[in-house]
Amino acid sequence: RKDLSYLDLLSPESAPLNLAQSCHREALILAGIAKPSLFEKEKELKRKVSVDGTLNLIQQLVDEGIKPIFFSSDSVFDGVTGHYDEESLPNPLNEYGRLKAEIEAGAREICVGGNYLIIRISKVFSLDKGDGTLFDEMAAILRSGGRVRAAYDQIFSPIFVLDLVKLVTILQMKGVSGVININSPEAWSRYDLALALAERMEVSSDHIERISLVDLQEAFSRPKNTTMKTDKLMRETGYKFTPMIKYIERIAENWKESGIEAKEISA
Numbered sequence: 232r233k234d235l236s237y238l239d240l241l242s243p244e245s246a247p248l249n250l251a252q253s254c255h256r257e258a259l260i261l262a263g264i265a266k267p268s269l270f271e272k273e274k275e276l277k278r279k280v281s282v283d284g285t286l287n288l289i290q291q292l293v294d295e296g297i298k299p300i301f302f303s304s305d306s307v308f309d310g311v312t313g314h315y316d317e318e319s320l321p322n323p324l325n326e327y328g329r330l331k332a333e334i335e336a337g338a339r340e341i342c343v344g345g346n347y348l349i350i351r352i353s354k355v356f357s358l359d360k361g362d363g364t365l366f367d368e369m370a371a372i373l374r375s376g377g378r379v380r381a382a383y384d385q386i387f388s389p390i391f392v393l394d395l396v397k398l399v400t401i402l403q404m405k406g407v408s409g410v411i412n413i414n415s416p417e418a419w420s421r422y423d424l425a426l427a428l429a430e431r432m433e434v435s436s437d438h439i440e441r442i443s444l445v446d447l448q449e450a451f452s453r454p455k456n457t458t459m460k461t462d463k464l465m466r467e468t469g470y471k472f473t474p475m476i477k478y479i480e481r482i483a484e485n486w487k488e489s490g491i492e493a494k495e496i497s498a
Contacts, residue, residue, distance in 0.1 A: 240284035310454025381425035388414040412459035431483035
């Protein structure tokens, strides 16, 4: 868009954005390469973008007196135990998680005095039909009569995008710093999510294939249980989450109706 400024993470320059001059106090860093599978190829380039470029940007922001807010991932954990809190030590299994963990560590070193916020998130979804996020991909396959392959041993806590936006806004207003987990307090396997969606779409569960992550035969490892505790989040925000099943019901409705737009759901 014409009203946006371009920033290249290979060679970031925050000065042209005039953040301090326009009275900005914080900068949210969401840019990056999002798919773990992409990190297994051209690793040097991915490192330059995701680690070197991001840390360079963070340093520039700090030099301008801007608080960096970096969005990390539950992939920094190995997924062996689940229920990780903010003090749990990262132990990533793949390159994507390793680079996220490296940025977290680098940000802490750069931000002397602790004026930073690292937000660890899980899978983010919306309610828009055709957005290609978690539930929409499943719904599209189910509606077309296809088969969804869903791992019973991939357990996580998805977060609705508008919940994420509201929670980040609250944390900014309260001036929270350090590391914080933002995800639903509910733990779901991908398989159980698929079953729940199929049921509410009135599609036979025969269209859901129960698999293990190892059945994907990927060239890299995925952590199995990346659920994260939300105790700190609840202390800071007191946020009331909508039950996940309510979102699933709404997504099912999206695929029964045409031209529908996402609407907020009340608990």
